[in-house]
Amino acid sequence: MKISEAIVKAKEDNQMAFNFLLETFWNDVFGFMLKRTKNEIDAEDITIEAFFKAFDKIHSFDSKFKFKTWLITIAKNTHLDSLRKQKTSLTNQTTEEDEKRVYWIVDDAPSIEDQLITKQKLAQLLKDIKKLKPHHQEIIHLRYFKEQTYLEIANTVGIPINNVKVKLLRAKKLLAEIIRHKK
Numbered sequence: 001m002k003i004s005e006a007i008v009k010a011k012e013d014n015q016m017a018f019n020f021l022l023e024t025f026w027n028d029v030f031g032f033m034l035k036r037t038k039n040e041i042d043a044e045d046i047t048i049e050a051f052f053k054a055f056d057k058i059h060s061f062d063s064k065f066k067f068k069t070w071l072i073t074i075a076k077n078t079h080l081d082s083l084r085k086q087k088t089s090l091t092n093q094t095t096e097e098d099e100k101r102v103y104w105i106v107d108d109a110p111s112i113e114d115q116l117i118t119k120q121k122l123a124q125l126l127k128d129i130k131k132l133k134p135h136h137q138e139i140i141h142l143r144y145f146k147e148q149t150y151l152e153i154a155n156t157v158g159i160p161i162n163n164v165k166v167k168l169l170r171a172k173k174l175l176a177e178i179i180r181h182k183k
Contacts, residue, residue: 003067010058018055021067022162026051028068029075036079044165046082050075052169128178136171143168 009017033043154161
C-alpha cells in the first residue's frame, strides 16, 4: 500500500490504513520525540498522543504537504502543550508550610461512606465499560483491571504493540464520551 492510498483509506476510517500509517511513521515520530525529550517514556506517550490526534483529525490533512511533516508538527505541538502544562503545575506547588500541615493529618483511611461511594462509582464505571464494543472492553480490562503492560496485552490479544496503544487510546476516548453524555 502506498502512503497516499493509505491516507485516502484512513479518511474513510479504514483500520488497516491507520495501522499501515502507524507502522510506517512510528519510528520517525518516536525518534524525533526521543531527541526532544531525552526520555523514552515521555517520547512514547507523546508519540501515542500525536498519532491519536492525527488520526482523529485525518480529514483535515492537506495532501499538498508531506504526511510525515504533518505528523511531526502534531507531535511537536503536543510536546509543547505538555511542557506548558508542566510549567503551570510547577507554579501551583504547595509551600513548605503547607507540606508540614499534611503530616498532622491523623487518619487518612477512607471512611465507610467513602468506601461505599467508591464501590458505587466502580459499579457505574463497569456499566459504562460494558457499553463499549467487546474489543475495547477487553483492552481496558487487560490494562486497568489486570494491570498488564502493553507488551503483555499485545501477546494476549495477538496484535502489534503499537496497535494496542492506539486501541487503548480510542477505548479511553469512547469511554470518556459515554461518561460525559450521561451528565
